[in-house]
C-alpha cells in the first residue's frame with residue numbers, strides 16, 4: 377500500500393513524495409520509506425533494516441507519462457499503512473536524505489522533503505532565487521548525461537575502440553557520421569586522435585569540469601617556448617604506451633557511466649553554496665551501498681597511481697629543464713626507475729609543491745582507503761553510513777579511520793575528474809609527437825567552436841525528438857495490445 381503526499385513550498389511549487397511501508401522479511405520490523413519522486417525515470421534504493429541490519433535493495437521506477445510509481449524491492453515486503461512503523465527513512469535518486477532513524481509519529485508526520493533541503497543548500501541565503509537556478513542546472517546536467525549515456529555512449533565507445541585497434545578506415549567512417557569533415561578532416565593520425573578526443577570529451581561535458589585545461593594549455597605553451605626539444609623527447613618517451621593508457625581510460629569512462637547513478641546525490645553537493653561541517657554526519661544517500669562503488673574507486677586509483685610519472689616528467693621539465701631530472705628535495709629516484717616504483721611510492725611523490733601536481737584533485741588519491749578496500753579491512757554501517765577502515769590491517773584501534781559514504785562517493789567523483797585531467801595531458805603530449813613527425817593539423821580558421829556547438833545542439837534536439845517519437849509509437853502499440 378502506497379500513500380501519496382503532495383507538499384507545497386512558499387512559492388506554491390508542489391513536490392511529490394510517496395510513503396510506503398516495508399516489512400523486513402527477516403525480523404518483521406516495519407520501515408516507513410518516504411520516496412521523493414523527482415525527475416529520474418528510475419533510481420536505485422539501498423537501506424539497512426534498523427533491527428536485524430540486513431541490506432534492503434531495490435529500484436524505484438517512475439513512469440512520468442502514466443503518472444505511475446512503483447518500488448521493486450528485495451528482502452522486504454510492502455504492507456498496509458495501518459502497520460505502526462518502527463523506522464523512518466527517506467530515499468531520493470538525486471538528493472541527500474535523512475538517514476535511517478527510529479520512527480516518531482509526532483515528528484515524522486511532516487518534515488521538509490529532501491527537495492526543499494537541497495534547494496536551501498544550493499541557494500545563497502542572501503538570494504533565495506539562486507537555489508532554484510542552481511538546482512535547474514544540476515538537474516539539466518544530470519538528465520543530459522544520463523540521456524547521452526543511454527543513447528550515445530555505445531557509439532562513442534566503438535569509435536574509441538576502432539582507434540585503439542587502428543581500424544582507420546572504419547574509424548573515419550564512424551567519426552564522419554558525427555563530426556563535420558571541414559573541421560575534422562580525419563586525414564592523418566594527428567587528426568584521428570583529435571576527432572576521437574573531441575567526441576569523447578563532448579560526451580562527458582555535462583558532468584565534468586574542463587576548467588583545469590586552462591592550466592594545462594598555459595603550462596605546455598610556456599614549456600614549448602622554454603625547451604621544445606626536450607618536450608618532444610618527452611612525448612617520444614611515452615610513445616609505446618599511449619594506446620594502452622587510452623584503453624584503460626576508456627574502461628574507466630565506461631565504468632563511470634555505470635556507477636554514475638549511484639553517485640548523483642554526492643554530485644549534487646558540488647552545486648551547494650556552502651557545505652556545513654555536520655552535513656555528511658546528519659544526511660546520507662540511499663542510492664548506493666559502499667559495495668556498489670568501491671570497485672570503481674580502486675580500479676581508477678590503480679590507473680592514476682601508474683600514470684603519475686607523466687606528471688612528474690612535466691614537473692621535471694618545468695623546474696629542472698629536463699623531463700628526466702628528478703627533484704633534489706624529494707626521495708631519490710632515477711626517472712626510468714620511477715616508472716617501475718611501487719604504486720604507493722609514486723602516489724606519495726606527489727606533494728602539491730609543483731604545478732602539475734594540481735592535476736590530481738585534492739584528496740582524490742587516498743591510499744589509506746585504497747589499502748583497506750584492497751585488504752578487505754573495512755566495515756560499512758548502513759545505518760550511520762559510516763565506513764570504518766583499517767589501512768594497515770593489523771587491527772590496532774589507533775589505526776582505524778572513518779569516513780561517511782557521501783564523502784567516499786565524493787572521492788569517486790574527484791578521482792574520475794583527476795583521470796580526465798591526466799587524459800588531457802596525455803592527449804596534448806601525443807599530439808606533440810605527431811606534430812614533431814610533420815603531421816599537419818587542420819587550419820584553425822575552419823574551426824569555429826560556435827558553429828560546432830550549434831551543430832551538436834541541433835543533433836541533440838533531433839535525436840531527442842526521434843526518441844520521443846519512438847516512445848509514443850511504442851506506447852500506442854502497447855495500448856492497442858491491451
Ligand SMILES: [Zn+2]
Pocket residue numbers: 400401402403404405425426427428429430
Ligand atoms: Zn530486519
